[in-house]
């Protein structure tokens with residue numbers, strides 16, 4: 423099996439590796455994805471996908487499929503709280519104060535990771551990616567022309583390698599890329615994933631997360647399918663408790679069919695790689711950043727990495743852009759990773775200690791991509807997007823604000839760009855939108871936009 427060749431080799435078939443493969447196929451790039459596990463993740467882990475992720479799936483033609491896969495948790499947006507599940511009540515939905523613009527053409531989506539990953543895997547295969555589960559990348563070498571991946575049955579040569587190999591990324595470690603950040607945030611936790619038919623118990627007060635305050639069984643209960651699959655999250659990190667008894671206490675009902683599927687101890691961490699790129703290798707997802715789950719930003723940030731990197735790799739591989747365009751991946755996504763990780767860590771602090779932090783980003787800012795690139799493949803105009811309020815205005819380095827383009831509300835400004843660039847008029851000025859819907863330039867003339875685009879791709883702007 424030696425002598426295999428592809429344009430981009432992706433190591434890791436989690437949410438972010440699979441999305442990377444999909445974005446690359448969307449741009450017509452040959453891609454081979456290696457995943458060492460035989461199947462997608464059996465753990466539900468991430469469940470909340472923000473509007474920005476759904477916009478990326480919309481561009482890939484997958485938003486409908488993802489919403490369809492998410493139907494079991496449709497209507498489970500509320501939080502709930504009580505001494506036990508039996509006594510819990512649904513809390514009102516959070517509503518933004520003031521007159522806030524409509525955020526997105528896509529609603530956010532609650533879907534468990536173990537449900538979403540198979541949808542993405544199937545879509546990646548159908549889009550023409552060479553997706554190989556049960557295949558580990560054992561090592562790699564890079565030179566000035568490409569990367570050689572070592573597999574158990576031979577080698578594979580690629581122009582670029584994308585490391586989507588998770589928080590313990592062997593690729594990151596072998597490149598000697600260090601990480602910075604706060605490290606551990608808060609106490610260790612335990613996630614108890616269990617099965618029990620609670621459909622009748624929760625009917626009419628469905629929830630995303632239910633806070634349980636029982637003195638002998640405090641924790642949070644997360645809906646995985648809203649009927650039979652649940653995760654109970656307890657602080658303290660002690661995995662060896664009598665979980666059936668703890669769960670029955672927390673639930674406040676007998677649950678004769680209770681079955682524990684797994685007990686996982688974990689520690690929330692905030693760490694960001696000190697470089698996202700090394701030669702022809704680029705880090706995405708948890709390989710590049712880990713963050714506490716309280717802002718539901720880990721996978722969402724990784725999916726945005728894939729969206730940013732994908733069009734740049736495609737433009738370079740097609741010969742439309744100078745290889746220096748790829749330097750902008752680190753310039754843009756590393757500060758974005760810091761922003762998401764810092765916001766997540768500070769949300770974890772407020773969650774734990776119960777204090778207010780006035781510098782926390784507005785929830786819609788996080789949901790809509792959340793970060794203004796101050797530099798990168800764009801022409802900065804000195805504008806600064808606020809983060810504590812949601813006031814998108816088409817500033818350079820932000821995703822274009824959503825506006826419906828037709829009365830039927832089917833086509834959004836977000837649909838104007840991707841996979842191509844576009845020039846559009848917005849509130850009296852011309853905006854140059856990159857394939858990832860980020861404003862690269864704004865100015866008075868549409869003609870100028872074309873020369874700016876050429877210069878950005880050629881890397882000839884000062």
Ligand SMILES: Cc1cc2nc3c(=O)[nH]c(=O)nc-3n(C[C@H](O)[C@H](O)[C@H](O)COP(=O)(O)OP(=O)(O)OC[C@H]3O[C@@H](n4cnc5c(N)ncnc54)[C@H](O)[C@@H]3O)c2cc1C
Nearest residue numbers: 434436437438458468469470559587588707708720721722
């Ligand atoms: C309790 C919890 C709740 C969370 N909730 C949310 C949420 O609501 N929203 C959100 O956005 N995020 C959430 N997250 C974070 C989210 O789960 C992660 O950020 C996301 O799964 C990372 O995806 P990834 O593809 O980068 O990495 P992973 O999912 O870790 O995938 C990496 C893959 O690479 C494979 N691999 C590793 N090395 C190799 C190799 N050498 N060759 C081949 N394959 C290899 C691994 O087998 C693995 O499948 C949560 C996390 C936790 C723990």
